[in-house]
Amino acid sequence: MSQQGDVNLPPKYDPQAVEKGRYQYWVDNKLFEAEGDTTKEPFTIVIPPPNVTGKLHIGHAWDTTLQDIITRIKRMQGYDVLYLPGMDHAGIATQAKVEAKLRETGVSRYELGRESFLQQAWDWKEEYAEFIREQWAKLGLGLDYSRERFTLDDGLSDAVREVFVQLYEKDLIYRGEYIINWDPATQTALSDIEVEYKDVQGHFYHMKYPLTDGTGDIEVATTRPETMLGDTAVAVHPDDERYQHLIGKTVTLPIIGREIEIVADDYVDMGFGSGAVKITPAHDPNDFELGNRHDLERVLVMNEDGSMNENAGKYQGMDRFECRKQIVKDLQESGVLFNIEEHMHAVGHSERSGAVVEPYLSTQWFVNMQPLADAAVELQHGSDEEKVHFIPDRFEKTYLHWMENIRDWCISRQLWWGHRIPAWYHKETKEMYVGKEAPADIENWEQDEDVLDTWFSSALWPFSTLNWPDTEDKDFQHFFPTNTLVTGYDIIFFWVARMIFQSKHFNDQRPFKDVLIHGLVRDAEGRKMSKSLGNGVDPMDVVDQYGADSLRYFLATGSSPGQDVRFHWEKVEASWNFINKIWNASRFALMNMDGLRYEDIDLSGDKSVADHWILTRLNETIEQVTRNVDRYDFGEAGRYLYNFIWDDFCDWYIEMAKLPLYGDDEAAKLTTRSILAYTLDQMMRMLHPFMPFVTEEIWQQLPHEGESIVTAHWPVVNQDLANKATANIMKKLVAIIRSVRNIRAEVDAPLSKEIPILIQAESAETKVQLEENRVYLDHFCNPSELTIATSIQAPEKAMSAVVTGAEIYLPLEGLIDIEKEVARLEAELEKLNQEVERVDKKLANDGFVNKAPAHIVDAEKEKQKDYMEKREKVKTRIDELQN
RNA sequence: GGGCGAUUAGUUCAGCGGGAGAACGCUUGGUCGACAACCAAGAGGUCACUGGUUCGAUCCCAGUAUCGCCCA
Numbered sequence: 019m020s021q022q023g024d025v026n027l028p029p030k031y032d033p034q035a036v037e038k039g040r041y042q043y044w045v046d047n048k049l050f051e052a053e054g055d056t057t058k059e060p061f062t063i064v065i066p067p068p069n070v071t072g073k074l075h076i077g078h079a080w081d082t083t084l085q086d087i088i089t090r091i092k093r094m095q096g097y098d099v100l101y102l103p104g105m106d107h108a109g110i111a112t113q114a115k116v117e118a119k120l121r122e123t124g125v126s127r128y129e130l131g132r133e134s135f136l137q138q139a140w141d142w143k144e145e146y147a148e149f150i151r152e153q154w155a156k157l158g159l160g161l162d163y164s165r166e167r168f169t170l171d172d173g174l175s176d177a178v179r180e181v182f183v184q185l186y187e188k189d190l191i192y193r194g195e196y197i198i199n200w201d202p203a204t205q206t207a208l209s210d211i212e213v214e215y216k217d218v219q220g221h222f223y224h225m226k227y228p229l230t231d232g233t234g235d236i237e238v239a240t241t242r243p244e245t246m247l248g249d250t251a252v253a254v255h256p257d258d259e260r261y262q263h264l265i266g267k268t269v270t271l272p273i274i275g276r277e278i279e280i281v282a283d284d285y286v287d288m289g290f291g292s293g294a295v296k297i298t299p300a301h302d303p304n305d306f307e308l309g310n311r312h313d314l315e316r317v318l319v320m321n322e323d324g325s326m327n328e329n330a331g332k333y334q335g336m337d338r339f340e341c342r343k344q345i346v347k348d349l350q351e352s353g354v355l356f357n358i359e360e361h362m363h364a365v366g367h368s369e370r371s372g373a374v375v376e377p378y379l380s381t382q383w384f385v386n387m388q389p390l391a392d393a394a395v396e397l398q399h400g401s402d403e404e405k406v407h408f409i410p411d412r413f414e415k416t417y418l419h420w421m422e423n424i425r426d427w428c429i430s431r432q433l434w435w436g437h438r439i440p441a442w443y444h445k446e447t448k449e450m451y452v453g454k455e456a457p458a459d460i461e462n463w464e465q466d467e468d469v470l471d472t473w474f475s476s477a478l479w480p481f482s483t484l485n486w487p488d489t490e491d492k493d494f495q496h497f498f499p500t501n502t503l504v505t506g507y508d509i510i511f512f513w514v515a516r517m518i519f520q521s522k523h524f525n526d527q528r529p530f531k532d533v534l535i536h537g538l539v540r541d542a543e544g545r546k547m548s549k550s551l552g553n554g555v556d557p558m559d560v561v562d563q564y565g566a567d568s569l570r571y572f573l574a575t576g577s578s579p580g581q582d583v584r585f586h587w588e589k590v591e592a593s594w595n596f597i598n599k600i601w602n603a604s605r606f607a608l609m610n611m612d613g614l615r616y617e618d619i620d621l622s623g624d625k626s627v628a629d630h631w632i633l634t635r636l637n638e639t640i641e642q643v644t645r646n647v648d649r650y651d652f653g654e655a656g657r658y659l660y661n662f663i664w665d666d667f668c669d670w671y672i673e674m675a676k677l678p679l680y681g682d683d684e685a686a687k688l689t690t691r692s693i694l695a696y697t698l699d700q701m702m703r704m705l706h707p708f709m710p711f712v713t714e715e716i717w718q719q720l721p722h723e724g725e726s727i728v729t730a731h732w733p734v735v736n737q738d739l740a741n742k743a744t745a746n747i748m749k750k751l752v753a754i755i756r757s758v759r760n761i762r763a764e765v766d767a768p769l770s771k772e773i774p775i776l777i778q779a780e781s782a783e784t785k786v787q788l789e790e791n792r793v794y795l796d797h798f799c800n801p802s803e804l805t806i807a808t809s810i811q812a813p814e815k816a817m818s819a820v821v822t823g824a825e826i827y828l829p830l831e832g833l834i835d836i837e838k839e840v841a842r843l844e845a846e847l848e849k850l851n852q853e854v855e856r857v858d859k860k861l862a863n864d865g866f867v868n869k870a871p872a873h874i875v876d877a878e879k880e881k882q883k884d885y886m887e888k889r890e891k892v893k894t895r896i897d898e899l900q901n
Numbered sequence: 902g903g904g905c906g907a908u909u910a911g912u913u914c915a916g917c918g919g920g921a922g923a924a925c926g927c928u929u930g931g932u933c934g935a936c937a938a939c940c941a942a943g944a945g946g947u948c949a950c951u952g953g954u955u956c957g958a959u960c961c962c963a964g965u966a967u968c969g970c971c972c973a
Contacts, residue, residue: 027935029935029936030936030938031936031938215972215973364973412905412906413905415904415905416904416905416971416972419903419904419971419972420971420972423972423973507970507971508970508971510971511971511972542913544969576913576914577914577915578914578915578916580906581906581907581914582906582907582969582970583914584913584914586912586913586925588912588913588924588925588926589913589914589924589925591925591938592924592925594938595924595938595939598936598938598939599935599936599938599939601935601936602935602936602939603935603936604935605935605936606935606936607935608935609934609935610935653914653915654915654916657915657922657923660923660924661923668935668936669940669941672935673940676934680934756941756942759941759942760941760942760943762930762941762942763929763930763941763942763943764942766929766930768930768931768941769931769941770931770933853920856920857920860919860956860957863956863957864956865955865956865957866919866956866957867956868956869955869956869957870919870956870957871919874919877919877920878919878920881920
């Protein structure tokens, strides 16, 4: 009693107070810094670098929580852990933000100039990088800041140039004219996967192009009538009998008046529409290919901003959609356009700006993907030691399918913020030079204006951050390849796939052994969180309200691998409740520690049934939690911890521990305190990766050894402390206590009311076991008188219950309603009848008895015996009551 | 058109060959020394549908339906 005032834990868990200053302590003591100790086994995770555009969203919180859990476990398991932080310059997104900021001051980037604009972008980067680091700190991420990197820093820029030049020299990068996805809003090229296809209700415009010789016309159709201004052919299928006589003839393009040829090409689908297709090589990828085969002219009719150019004749200067309206009107008037159908079709939109993407002829840089993809696919067909393991493994199919159907990657972007392409053009000779360094006579050259796709640098992240191309570097040697990459399924193509082929090409090995794929955080209705819906949840708001530990536990345990998770505040609150429970269980233990030190912990003394049982359960929990975290199943691991802590430790062990703690037996007190301290210590260690702040706080107050729980050892099963036989007695006690509580609830006899209790033990052994533990029965059942015997005569008017190995009678003369009790017992009997019937049927089946594994059959026989015994007793009891 | 996922208690989700689980919500009762954001007891489910494999299917296979995602 006298010790209870010393405890430093308030009765309610307050995350703000617990988390304050804790992260700084970890960082100051360099607990997250990798040692670079080559005698230790390394374990590496590189953070997926967040964009420096702004704040982290809740998806980042999920992603990094998983990484932090994995690295904290590995650190506790003795690995030399590197969790490497960093950020991504995010070309388009960041430039857009900086430009938006500039616009407020009325200045365009062109007015400002490239150099000054980049300076502003760097200022922006510094500001947001600091903001992001604060958010990492709030989430408790164990990052090694001494190795933090940025995709545009000197080292990574060097790696990017090295990769570009090497690929160029092997003809794996080329510059060429091609139909690319053009975003007229941001005025840059996009790679194929930056285009989102959405079904849009549009129109199918049917037109007749007149034959030049005046003998008729040919019908074509299009969804984009304005592109007709750039038509340079009409194509039909070579086998199409309808058009045989027209092949080689020409039509006169309406409005423009250009004479264009009718060509035959088996790309054309005879069954679709009229079977004749207008060909616009400068504005459609398929038409471009067809144009190459037939050596067609390429007529570009649009400017980069989406307005019509000089080739559009009288439409020059009009916006593309305005032009469409006008051209439809004009063609209708002239009778060329004779039919407009409603037509649902997929239209590409810029993933960044949302603008409708224009297939556009342009000179860009490309990666020649086929050889790189082939090697990556081959890697995946190698041994377990060579291939990348996707978790869940179904994502490997997604990845392989993409790799096997790869298309060239457009890597140039018409931006300023990014890695400028290391290519120079001679001012006089127009000769092109590609190299890591600028030509010596730089005054005669102009560098390519464009920068590289941001993903081109992120693709190198697992090795460029480890000082590649210096392959002799200590960190590269020790920490590469990395162990686990954690990311969402939405960027398998953007990032994961590209890291794999780049690493295969430049290091001849995988960049990481495992890829843990998670889903998206959705809102409570299951919708994707988005700015336009305004349904996003700021993880920092969650941390402010419930603490980082609650958020982390919710995110880590809220779903199964690869599945999406819905955000509900109630679930975060439930996590808080769990932590509050842990907090109070710890508080109880600390109030009763009586100054116990770590070295005083003594588990060798006489142990109670409860002691044996909780230690046995602890072992089982360590085993299950470890098994599940090893396979990245944090949901299951969390559930094992939750059940053990709340149901076993709090609801049963603590309640039972109160008996010795409030008693006079000093040896029993020491053992109980030791077990409380030991179990809590082990619990805190297992919980720590999930909820680092609160476990550190509690662990520091518990008897402990070592500087911080961050570097404490992960628990291992201790067979010396397992005692299943004794733990089984606990199960009988629990069954009896539950039955008594059940009956008390039935007859409205609260625990505070003393009632006589009789227990009929089926064997002398059971009787002894119950006698030895009658102190628990006294405490939890509150009997006026407790009789345990093997020869009890059932009282006439009594409530009763049957458990395995014993019958319980509660003679409650004044309270019992015979009719109700009979009804209750009959319901019980019905349940037992069903069970017996089910087991009988199973055991009567020869197929089952002969083919099922022996232990399953034995278990069924055991159940049959148990159910039948219980059933007989219940039957007898009903008879007694009715007579 | 091709591929993938989901369908289990009122709600949100686990489980995935051998007696249907959790959280929240709901009903009843309980504050005396960790916690009322707590404790105790309880109600609530043809595991979407149809076949197949198996001694045995919520679980494996095939198909159907509905919803969602990715690719073309």
